[in-house]
Structures are given as C-alpha cells and as structure tokens.
Amino acid sequence: MSRLTDTNVAIAHEIIARYPRPKSALIPLLHLSQEQNGYVTDDAMKHIAELVGVTPAEVLGTASFYEMFKFEPVGKYVINICGTMSCALMGSEELLHHAEHRLGVKAGGTTADGMFTIEHAECQAACTEAPCLQVNYRYRFRMTTQQLDVLIDDLAAGKLAEEIPPHGTLARVRQHIPADRSVGAVPPEAPGQEPVWMNGKAAL
Amino acid sequence: MTGTYAHAAGFYAGDRPKIVTSRFEYADSHTLERYLATDGYKGLRAALSRSAADVHEEVKNATVLGRGGAGFPAGTKWGLMPQGNFPRYLVVNGDESEPGTYKDRLLMERDPHQLIEGCLIACYAAGLTRCFLYIRGEMATAQERVAAALNEAYAAGYVGRNILGSNFSVDIVLHWGAGAYVVGEETALIESLEGNRGMPRLKPPYFPAAIGLYGQPTIVNNVETLANLPWLARNGAEAYTAIGTKTSPGTRMVAVSGHVKRPGVYEIVNGTTTFRDLLYGDEFCQGIRNGNKLKAFVPGGGSAPWFLPDQLDLPFEASQVGPAGSMLGSGAIMVMDETTDIPHAALTLTRFYAHESCGKCTPCREGGTWLERILTRIVEGNGTDADLEQLIEVGTSICPGDFPHASSERLGLTAVPFPYKMTTICFVGPSAYAPVNSALTLFPEEFESRVTKRNRIPVTAVGGE
Ligand SMILES: Cc1cc2nc3c(=O)[nH]c(=O)nc-3n(C[C@H](O)[C@H](O)[C@H](O)COP(=O)(O)O)c2cc1C
Ligand code: SF4
Numbered sequence: 001m002s003r004l005t006d007t008n009v010a011i012a013h014e015i016i017a018r019y020p021r022p023k024s025a026l027i028p029l030l031h032l033s034q035e036q037n038g039y040v041t042d043d044a045m046k047h048i049a050e051l052v053g054v055t056p057a058e059v060l061g062t063a064s065f066y067e068m069f070k071f072e073p074v075g076k077y078v079i080n081i082c083g084t085m086s087c088a089l090m091g092s093e094e095l096l097h098h099a100e101h102r103l104g105v106k107a108g109g110t111t112a113d114g115m116f117t118i119e120h121a122e123c124q125a126a127c128t129e130a131p132c133l134q135v136n137y138r139y140r141f142r143m144t145t146q147q148l149d150v151l152i153d154d155l156a157a158g159k160l161a162e163e164i165p166p167h168g169t170l171a172r173v174r175q176h177i178p179a180d181r182s183v184g185a186v187p188p189e190a191p192g193q194e195p196v197w198m199n200g201k202a203a204l
Numbered sequence: 205m206t207g208t209y210a211h212a213a214g215f216y217a218g219d220r221p222k223i224v225t226s227r228f229e230y231a232d233s234h235t236l237e238r239y240l241a242t243d244g245y246k247g248l249r250a251a252l253s254r255s256a257a258d259v260h261e262e263v264k265n266a267t268v269l270g271r272g273g274a275g276f277p278a279g280t281k282w283g284l285m286p287q288g289n290f291p292r293y294l295v296v297n298g299d300e301s302e303p304g305t306y307k308d309r310l311l312m313e314r315d316p317h318q319l320i321e322g323c324l325i326a327c328y329a330a331g332l333t334r335c336f337l338y339i340r341g342e343m344a345t346a347q348e349r350v351a352a353a354l355n356e357a358y359a360a361g362y363v364g365r366n367i368l369g370s371n372f373s374v375d376i377v378l379h380w381g382a383g384a385y386v387v388g389e390e391t392a393l394i395e396s397l398e399g400n401r402g403m404p405r406l407k408p409p410y411f412p413a414a415i416g417l418y419g420q421p422t423i424v425n426n427v428e429t430l431a432n433l434p435w436l437a438r439n440g441a442e443a444y445t446a447i448g449t450k451t452s453p454g455t456r457m458v459a460v461s462g463h464v465k466r467p468g469v470y471e472i473v474n475g476t477t478t479f480r481d482l483l484y485g486d487e488f489c490q491g492i493r494n495g496n497k498l499k500a501f502v503p504g505g506g507s508a509p510w511f512l513p514d515q516l517d518l519p520f521e522a523s524q525v526g527p528a529g530s531m532l533g534s535g536a537i538m539v540m541d542e543t544t545d546i547p548h549a550a551l552t553l554t555r556f557y558a559h560e561s562c563g564k565c566t567p568c569r570e571g572g573t574w575l576e577r578i579l580t581r582i583v584e585g586n587g588t589d590a591d592l593e594q595l596i597e598v599g600t601s602i603c604p605g606d607f608p609h610a611s612s613e614r615l616g617l618t619a620v621p622f623p624y625k626m627t628t629i630c631f632v633g634p635s636a637y638a639p640v641n642s643a644l645t646l647f648p649e650e651f652e653s654r655v656t657k658r659n660r661i662p663v664t665a666v667g668g669e
C-alpha cells in the first residue's frame with residue numbers, strides 16, 4: 001500500500017550510496033516516506049528496512065526517538081507553537097490557547113476535517129523573533145492572535161499552498177552528487193592510509 | 205547599513221567588524237553568483253596553495269574558539285586525532301536548538317557557500333576524507349539553501365573529486381535530523397548519523413576525535429566555527445587575532461531575546477563587548493522594553509545559570525564569566541524585566557530539558573520530570589514549602605555539591621564558580637536544574653510567597669498546658 005514509489009526508491013538508492021554504512025540513511029528515508037504519505041506507515045518502515053538491510057523493528061526503534069516522525073495521520077498543516085523561554089516571555093501561551101480555542105482541539109490534536117494539527121513545540125532557533133511558530137516547518141515571526149487567525153484562514157482557503165507544502169515535505173531541493181564529481185562513500189585510499197594531499201606540499 | 209535586513213529576520217549589522225555576516229546585506233547572499241562576487245572561495249584557493257599542515261598551524265595560531273557551546277579551540281581539537289588512523293570524518297553540527305540560540309540557522313540560510321568553504325578548509329587542513337553536514341530537521345529552508353548551494357558548488361568544481369584541479373578531494377553530504385534536542389550533543393549527533401536513536405555515548409572512551417563516526421576519528425564542529433575559516437584563510441591569523449582579545453579573538457554571533465527594546469542577532473567583537481553594551485547600547489538592544497527595570501538574564505543559552513544586573517559589566521570572555529558563576533555557551537542571552545514571574549520563567553526552561561531527556565541516565569530521566577512537576581505545582585499555586593526542599597534534593601541528585609550561581613549584593617551572596625559536578629552522561633540533566641537553582645537562589649522570595657506553609661502541629665503539646 002504505502003511502500004515507497006518507484007521514483008522514491010530511486011531517490012532512496014541515491015541517498016543510501018552516500019554513506020559508508022547504509023543504516024545511516026534511515027532518517028533521510030523516513031523523511032522521504034513521510035513526504036510521500038504525510039506520515040510514516042508500517043509498510044513504509046518494512047520497505048525501508050529492506051532497502052537498508054536492517055529489521056523493521058530497528059527502523060521503528062530509530063524512528064520513534066524523533067519527534068518529527070508521525071505514526072498516525074496528522075493534519076495537512078501541522079502548526080508548531082514555540083513555548084520555550086524567549087517565546088513564553090513574549091506571550092506564546094496566549095497564542096497556543098488561542099489556537100486551541102479557535103480550532104477546537106487541544107495541543108497534540110488534529111481537527112476533524114484533517115486540515116490542522118496543533119502542537120506545543122520547543123525552541124525553534126528564532127528566539128529574537130518571539131513569539132514564533134512553524135507551519136510544516138515554515139516560520140511565522142512575532143505572531144499575534146490576530147495574525148494567527150489570518151494565517152489559519154489563509155491556510156484553509158489554500159492561499160499559501162505555494163509557500164507551504166503539505167505535511168511531510170521539508171526541503172524542496174534535493175542534493176544531487178554528480179557521478180563524475182563524487183569521491184565515493186569509501187575513500188580511494190587503502191584503509192589506514194592517509195589522504196594524498198597530506199604530503200607536506202601545497203595542493204595547488 | 206545598520207537596519208535589519210528583511211531577508212535575514214532579526215539581524216542587525218551595525219558598524220562593527222564582520223567576519224561571518226559580511227554578505228547578509230544582499231538579498232541573494234545564498235547564491236554562488238553573489239558568493240563569487242564577494243571573495244567567495246578565495247579562502248579555499250589560499251588554503252590549497254599552502255600545505256595542509258601550514259593551514260592547520262594557521263588555524264591553531266588564530267585560536268578559533270568553538271562556537272557550539274564548549275568554546276574549545278578548533279585547531280587544537282583537530283590535533284587530537286590519533287596519527288595513522290584513516291579514514292577520518294568531519295561532522296558539521298547544524299542542529300542548533302539550545303533555548304535562546306539563533307545564529308547557525310541564519311548562517312546556513314543566508315550564506316551556505318561560506319559554510320561549505322569552511323568545511324572544505326577544515327577537511328584539507330585536518331586530512332578529513334568525508335564531510336557530513338547535519339542540519340536540524342525542523343529547518344526546512346536551511347536544508348533547501350544548503351542543498352542548492354552544494355549542487356551549485358559540485359557543478360562548479362568546488363566540492364568533490366580533485367577540487368579546483370588539485371589532488372584534494374572530498375564529498376560533502378547533506379544530512380538532516382528529525383527533531384531531538386539532545387542530538388546536538390556531539391556523540392549523540394554521531395549516533396543519529398549512524399541511523400540510531402540519538403543518545404549520547406560515554407566519554408571516555410568515545411571522544412569523537414578518537415572513536416567517532418563508524419568508530420573512526422571524527423571532528424565535530426559547529427556551523428559558526430567553520431564559517432570563520434574562509435575569512436581566516438584569506439586574511440591570516442594575525443588579522444583575526446587583531447580583533448577581540450588574546451584569549452577570545454575574532455567575533456561572535458549573539459542572539460538577544462526577551463524583554464529588550466530591540467531583540468536581535470548581532471555579530472559582536474569577542475572578549476571586550478559587555479552584557480551592558482549588548483542590552484543597553486544604541487547599536488544593540490537599546491535598553492529594556494517600556495523603560496522597565498532589568499530583573500535577570502540568562503547569559504549563555506538555556507543551560508546557563510542566570511545573571512543579575514550586578515553582572516552587567518562582565519565582558520564576553522569565558523575566563524571572567526566562569527568565575528562569576530555561569531558560562532557563555534552558545535551565544536544566547538534571554539532577558540527578563542521586572543514584570544517577569546520568575547518561577548514560571550524557570551519552568552519554561554526546565555520543561556524543555558525534561559522533555560528532551562533521552563532517558564539513558566536515571567537522574568536526568570526521572571529527575572528532570574520531577575523538577576518539572578514540582579515546579580508546575582508551585583507555579584499553579586499548589587506547592588508547599590516541602591516542595592522547595594524537594595527541588596533542591598532532586599537537583600543535588602543530578603549535580604552533587606554547590607551548584608554555580610551569580611553573586612548578589614541584594615542577598616549578600618558570593619558567586620559559586622562554573623562548572624558543576626554531575627551524575628549524568630551529558631549536560632541535559634544538569635540543564636534541567638540550572639534554571640531552578642538560579643531562580644531559587646537569586647529570587648527566594650518569589651517561591652516563598654507562592655507556597656503554603658505546612659507547619660507540623662502535634663496532636664497535643666507535651667505536658668499539655
Ligand atoms: C545537550 C547538548 C546539546 C548541544 N547542542 C549543540 C548544538 O545544537 N549545536 C552545536 O554546535 N553544538 C551543540 N552542543 C555542543 C556539541 O556537543 C559540540 O561541543 C560542538 O558541536 C563542537 O563544535 P565546536 O567545537 O565547533 O563548538 C551541544 C552539547 C550538549 C551537551
Ligand atoms: S543526561 Fe539526560 S539526555 Fe544526557 S544522556 Fe543522560 S538521560 Fe540522556
């Protein structure tokens with residue numbers, strides 16, 4: 001059902017090839033599956049286990065450590081309201097209460113129409129722009145309750161679809177290492193041998 | 205230009221030396237075109253035209269202090285790797301998530317090529333054959349910008365095989381996390397990069413420089429640390445150390461948040477700029493909001509013990525801030541004015557660390573949760589005086605002995621210097637206690653007025669009068 005599509009399998013192989021050990025690709029592949037399905041499904045974890053060569057339990061073991069992976073469907077838009085000190089000092093609690101009231105769900109909950117999930121989040125590295133929030137990991141700074149209302153209206157009306165992709169998609173640019181430029185996951189030197197440029201001479 | 209740049213939200217340039225933020229004024233600062241037009245990749249060329257050992261020496265001479273929190277000099281760290289054990293890796297710490305900290309994300313979003321060039325110089329100088337650039341999961345734009353910059357840099361021959369036609373070859377692989385603060389700790393970062401749960405390893409033996417990624421020698425450096433290297437390679441150690449002080453040369457990016465008039469990110473001169481300059485200076489935060497009085501501030505990220513107005517004249521210099529009872533940490537200052545409810549403010553930090561505990565050590569896993577629950581009870585008005593003792597008892601089980609704190613003229617307190625003892629593997633456990641200890645020590649009256657006294661009343665007095 002929700003195994004990775006052929007396109008995504010090709011991307012997965014490209015990602016795996018960058019690491020000396022395939023298991024390192026687990027988190028990027030879990031993100032890829034979440035991008036495809038909006039959350040991490042059991043089938044996707046089994047598929048990733050096959051691709052990486054570990055057991056499905058190991059995939060779940062890793063995935064369950066990390067907050068961003070969701071194992072049940074969440075809203076199309078996940079709104080993370082920061083509640084750590086700098087944002088709290090600038091009134092983020094009011095923002096969270098307002099969102100809960102407006103959408104009729106508590107933090108951690110999803111609206112019945114599947115549009116919104118609200119979460120109490122921790123510091124988002126935008127502390128000078130407090131209080132702040134992220135919608136599917138895109139920032140909104142110095143938010144007021146009025147601005148939050150406008151944001152929710154705009155999201156519901158599909159006005160921000162271009163800027164904010166549905167939950168699961170992070171960067172919309174993927175790294176691509178051209179084959180003729182790549183050094184390869186394992187260095188060309190024999191194990192234990194120092195790289196060629198460490199010869200006491202200038203490289204250029 | 206001194207204004208904020210709309211595309212670099214929160215950043216104020218000012219007329220100060222710029223080592224890492226010189227391109228922020230350009231809206232297209234993240235592109236290769238702009239980078240090349242503004243000295244881009246000239247540092248790499250300068251480095252490659254010298255031997256790797258020479259470049260390493262230059263970085264040592266410049267004393268580039270690590271900007272991730274511990275402040276260990278980069279050149280010295282690179283020298284700690286055992287001889288003859290290859291391959292060696294570079295892991296870039298772009299997991300920025302310490303409460304109050306906002307600088308690495310700007311550096312990745314606004315000047316990704318500068319970071320890439322820094323990684324290349326580090327790999328060349330220290331003989332590192334592969335670089336993994338680990339960006340925090342929640343930073344979609346930073347991931348996007350760095351991915352695009354890497355694609356440009358590969359296509360133009362700056363990264364990959366035989367860089368600029370030389371015998372220097374290294375791949376830079378973009379990796380990204382999935383939401384876990386503790387992964388910023390270097391050994392947890394390595395666990396995470398190996399595809400595991402991001403739990404810290406014991407040091408010793410797992411010092412990354414000795415046993416790191418895939419068991420190989422590994423250098424973990426912060427984004428800002430590496431972003432210093434292109435400027436240093438172009439201008440030399442002498443120019444670098446001419447800025448700031450001997451023990452804290454160069455500049456630092458600092459985020460000031462909370463109750464100031466102009467919260468923002470500033471590149472400041474290291475070692476000499478004082479907290480008073482930052483909080484009250486015209487070119488910085490311009491004072492406390494609404495003309496209010498300063499109550500307290502956190503000087504170095506959420507893990508740092510708090511300072512009072514008594515400490516405002518300390519400079520950004522570890523050798524002075526440590527004895528005064530705190531640390532500079534990750535360059536993050538959080539300011540509380542007189543309207544702040546101190547126990548509640550402490551709770552917003554303790555809750556963070558309790559929530560982010562990885563669960564490996566009992567004092568952190570259990571203690572953090574206890575601290576959060578007791579503090580919540582007190583903040584909600586349901587605490588008793590026994591709770592205050594309990595907070596200290598739990599705190600002492602995480603950090604035995606005197607916990608560092610600032611001096612206070614008002615309370616007649618002398619400072620207890622940094623650092624503390626700890627019963628945990630990493631600093632998350634102690635960090636849950638730091639705000640509690642600071643709040644209790646520096647503002648005892650705010651707790652006492654909040655809790656109910658539970659006097660022990662015997663059934664009847666002895667002898668019954
Ligand atoms: C709990 C914890 C979280 C940390 N988070 C970060 C972080 O987000 N970014 C960072 O660069 N360093 C972080 N550090 C520090 C790293 O362990 C490490 O010292 C640093 O990345 C080394 O780079 P530097 O020498 O260039 O500063 C953290 C440390 C601890 C104990
Ligand atoms: S101190 Fe806390 S976060 Fe750090 S290793 Fe121990 S349990 Fe994990």
Ligand code: FES
Pocket residue numbers: 082083084085086087088122123124125126127130132303304305
């Ligand atoms: S405290 Fe909210 S972004 Fe840092």
